[in-house]
Amino acid sequence: MSARRRLYWRPHQVSLAELLFLAVAALALLAVVELWLVGRPQPDHLLRMRAATLTRDAQQVIKAHRLAHGPPLEPAVDPMGTGLIGTYSTPVTSTPGVLSAKQTATNPNYAGVVVRDLVAAGVKPGDVVAVGVSGSFPGLNIAVFAACKVMRLDCLVIASATGSQWGANHPDLLWIDMERLLVDAGVFTLRSRAASYGGLRDRAIGLGAEGHRLLDRGIARNGLDYIESESIEAAVDARMARYAEWAGGRPIAAYVNVGGGTASVGSTLGKKMYQPGLNLRPPGQPVPVPAVMDRFARQGVPVLHFTNINVIARKAGLPVAPTEAQVPGEGQLFVRVRYNRWLAAGAALLLFGLIVAVVRTEWGHRLFGRFGGKPPPEQMV
Structure with missing residues (x-):
């Protein structure tokens, strides 16, 4: 084995509580994008x-x-x-x-x-x-x-x-x-x-x-x-x-x-x-x-x-x-009513960040572990 050891994490199984959290977050962000539309006057x-x-x-x-x-x-x-x-x-x-x-x-x-x-x-x-x-x-x-x-x-x-x-x-x-x-x-x-x-x-x-x-x-x-x-x-x-x-x-x-x-x-x-x-x-x-x-x-x-x-x-x-x-x-x-592109892009990035945080890190387990979540990500060497 190499003298240099790499540290990584094996993702934990996502709990029902975590899935529900992500679903609610996605719906909330979608609602924000739908409600904050931008009106642009038509030509002439x-x-x-x-x-x-x-x-x-x-x-x-x-x-x-x-x-x-x-x-x-x-x-x-x-x-x-x-x-x-x-x-x-x-x-x-x-x-x-x-x-x-x-x-x-x-x-x-x-x-x-x-x-x-x-x-x-x-x-x-x-x-x-x-x-x-x-x-x-x-x-x-x-x-x-x-x-x-x-x-x-x-x-x-x-x-x-x-x-x-x-x-x-x-x-x-x-x-x-x-x-x-x-x-x-x-x-x-x-x-x-x-x-x-x-x-x-x-x-x-x-x-x-x-x-x-x-x-x-x-x-x-x-x-x-x-x-x-x-x-x-x-x-x-x-x-x-x-x-x-x-x-x-x-x-x-x-x-x-x-x-x-x-x-x-x-x-x-x-x-x-x-x-x-x-x-x-x-x-x-x-x-x-x-x-x-x-x-x-x-x-x-x-x-x-x-x-x-x-x-x-x-x-x-x-x-x-x-x-x-x-x-x-x-x-x-x-x-002409259109979606706010900057708001939509920000909402998409935020949702992506939440998914990564819940699935790939200990954050989801720490937040939802008491609701019956699976064990935290296992440290591997």
Whole structure:
């Protein structure tokens, strides 16, 4: 044997008390890490917050008008009392609609999604943005207008006068009427420059003479340029020509579609060929029916496609069909919550040290020996 002797320890068997101690320590450290999360503002947090706040203010204008002049609110379908949920059927109702999607779109924080996607599309203050809206999602229309205002964009808007079920489908309070109310109240200066009937083939086929008469009155009382076309292709051509004329030679930085207006998205299949939200390039195949959205996309213009509203909301961390009023600026869309990396690393090191102390040294035996622990580590030579 060498003249130099080495001293080492043979670890003792770990007792139940020691195992319980380590388990409790691990759970306690985990709880500390979970409770001490760090909130980091999302990029463009202030713009998103301002847009959400402006959206809420605009909603209050529409709500106040309905409370004063009608039509009355319907708490059963509008539990948050926004004034932006319509009714099941009227002479100007274009297509079936999903109530939960309409309710989701009244969340003022949806404006943060619009800002996020416009920024991701590379849109800058002063840029020209083309917008296509209908009466199907008045809450989301307001969110788009709010985002355009806080980002200081020059937005060129064309509307469809009809709205689907639960949208802006009251004959005396169409979306184009809401726009005018918001301008009169000083909330926005932005409103549509032209409007079509919307609905089937962009001509409201199936509504009948009364529906067409009510739409004519709505377009006339709001002083809008009426787009009348004999075909979908002609409707798309008319919109593209107006956008180009209004842009005055300036490039269009993005196209924003809200809902499923036929002239804007084409057929149902065409609408599904584009993903909900931001599309930086078109699908591989052209849409089967001409559409403004597809025309812009194939010119290299980013497209914001706001359809499948609940899907977009879930991905953004927004509630679907909320029943309580939403506070502007709340949620992960505005502040991203993350673990404190330094705290997590410190907790891991502390737990590792405790394990070593209990298993590899006499510390665990001295502390827990009286609870029936095994003999202490045996000194070996």
